[in-house]
Amino acid sequence: MRDTVRVLWDLRSAFRRTPLARKRLKPGPKGTIVVPGIDPGDSFTAWQAAAGLVERTGRWPVLVTSWTDEPLWGRRSAPPDENDLLLLDRVARQTDPWWRPVRPGEWPVTAEQTPYLARGLSGVDFAALRVPPGISRDDLNYEVYQQVLDEPLLVERVVRGAGRVVTRESWFTPENVSLLLLPTASPWLAPAWVSYHGTLGMDNVLAAVLWQWHERWDAKLVACWDTMLQFTLGRRPAPGVQAWELAGQVKTMARSLDINRWELAVLLSHADTLFLHDRP
Template identity: 40%
Template sequence: MIGKAASASDDLDQIEAAFLGTPLAGLPIGYGPSGTVLVTDVDPDRLHEVWQAAEALVPVTGHRPVMVSDDFDDALTIRSEPEQGPSESELRAFAEAAASSEPWLTFRHYGEDQQVDEDEIEFWARGTTGVDLTDLASDVALPTPRPVLARVLYDRLLTDADLHAQVLGNVRLVTQTDYWYTPDSVLLMLLPTSDVRSSAYWLDFFGALTEEDRQGLAEVLAQWRHRWDARLVASWGTMLQFQVGRRPTPGDEAWAAAGQLKALAPNLELSRWEVAVALPAGDAWFVHNRP
């Protein structure tokens, strides 16, 4: 069901009342841009805790939460009067277009089309963590597409417990909240919808600057929520941070999820096989797409 767009008569007092007894209690609250509500003065060290409290209140408030920052966006200030957001029909049209989109045609990592030559094998088999898997690819015919090589490395890595443990020890941090970016100033933006897909209407993400791309991102949010219970915690312009409730299992699930994550996050500096090793070992996903 598509969430209902908020009206100008949203009662901030009702939201504040819902905050009582939570880490959100007492924080300054007011109207934000395009029909949103902003909560300011969030302690950056408690941003995940604050988001979790707001997420638990979605059935009460009807507002899906996302952490944002005004470090680079002066428009993120509390307004004394509500600003008109999209109409219900506009939001419904956005969500319907998103549901019919093909996001993995829109988001595709450039490395999927690259070939690995003989003089490059050591570079790609070493990854970014320094663990050398060159011996695992000794019989791979070269040149070969980069995704083919990465899958061979990953499958063979799964059969070597010691080597897998060595790689995991170097990459597991990227699926933990310790790896997350923390801005100096953190705000909670309450989006005027409870619908996951519709929430992308308000997101400011470098990887989805056009409306078509935002519709693709909206479908990614819906797919990841359905498949992995992945919930968007923060949007920092060039970065997205997710809390994940269902980890992919090693093998095909982790490989597929790693491919999608790399497609959305071309600046995540790990090889796909490294991401596939990391995903089953953590509950936090990090997306990075910058100029």
């Protein structure tokens, strides 16, 4: 109890002169600290305030859904011990989260699917593109992606017409929000406390994804809404191989994200955020 009181005292001191200065703090599940009652319209500002103090607090902030001030994502239980976190950290660094025995993108495309896959949210339309019979979904997407990259005006049109997909404008925010302060400064260890529908029962896979994206793109986990994850990006993938690869990874993790891979790849080279959506 004395340790918890000390933690709360230190956090209140750290949050002085920030938007979290007068917020209530309370012990949460598995060694976390919860800041309930976050204004949904200003939740990103609250997250930024806590994220800017991680070096001081040693706690990574994640926005989560709450209801009547009680988190929906779990009940109180013992926090993971140091050995658990060391193991998760090691597995995250060694796991290939992208291996699949069969990838949906490798399936051949039918004539009926071609117009849908070649038409973008931005209005850019390659439905008339002539492709060989039996071409795979990924190969068709890549063909369209290369055609767009070859035309700067088309890139500009995609960014202007569908760019909101990779901005905070498209982010969902629930009516009730809490800020969860994890007892770790490493965002890729968040699966020890929160879960995502797309990787249920596979904490090691989610941790590996978070670690890879943190290392390559300085991706910082902002929110976990059960079926959605939201990130900021510190580095953008370059057009071409980097953006194409990241777009494929996002599509693997976000089966409910309704955008074709080629258009997502174009947008990611202009993105400062990532948004994943995977629902039942």
